[in-house]
Amino acid sequence: MAHFHDNGSTHLSDGTLANARVIDAAGHQAAIVSTQHVGAEEQAWIRIDGGTRVLVPVSLLASESDGTFRLPFTFDIGSDAAVQMSFPVLEEQMQVEKRIVDTGRGVRLHKTVAERERLLDEPLRRDELVVEHVPVGQIVQEAAPPQARYEGDTLVVPVLEEVLMVQKQLLLKEEVRITRRQHQVREPQSVVLRSEQVAVERFDEGAGHTPQ
Structure with a gap:
């Protein structure tokens, strides 16, 4: 004061x-x-x-x-x-700010797609049915005829037929044997695979661009 x-x-x-x-x-x-x-x-x-x-x-x-x-x-x-x-007492304070400035320098990325052909040869599984007719000629009881059954991978289906005899009886005429067999086959196929490649180009402001 x-x-x-x-x-x-x-x-x-x-x-x-x-x-x-x-x-x-x-x-x-x-x-x-x-x-x-x-x-x-x-x-x-x-x-x-x-x-x-x-x-x-x-x-x-x-x-x-x-x-x-x-x-x-x-x-x-x-x-x-x-x-x-x-009297008012004043004080100066410093304030610092940051901002992003484009310097004109940097990198430019170029992406290209390259194609190449590749041969695929992978084993594939295929099922086939083999049908066999096996003659039997056996008389069976009409009250208890044979039923379809599996013997391993083979499905046995009985085929019945009535025949005239002194007495009527069931005759097991034959059995159909169906066996499933597996084997591998190869079917080569051509496929096109694409891969990306990146080229880096550096440049400066005011200067020519020279890819790297």
Whole structure:
């Protein structure tokens, strides 16, 4: 805080500032009484509430469009009639920002598709049915005729026929033997397989492009 007192009188040196209205940073109003030169700097006497005068450098006065002047500090009069001027304390802070800049340098990727032919020769499984007719000629009981059965991989299907005899009986005429046999066959086939290849091309801004 700075304290200023003035009970004397001064002469007006600049008529344009005489009686001009002054507003401090808190909105308090005052008036310019006169100006004077202190060395090479011009000073202004400002009268605030209560008649107290304060000497302020003219360079601190900021002119407004309505003819008033603003000050960057606040006047405050205490109980002892001393004028206190409150100045704002400023501090500069540095703010660092990052941004992405295109330098014109980089790589360009070229993708090509190459084709090649490959021969596939894989074993494949195929089922075949072999039908055999086996004559039997055996009389069987009509109440219990033979049923189809498996003998290993062979399905045996009985074939029955009625024949005339002194007495009627079932004759097992033959058996059909169905055997499943497996064998491998090869059927080569040509297929086309595709693979991707990447070529890297480096380039600089303003220079020719040279693939790498």
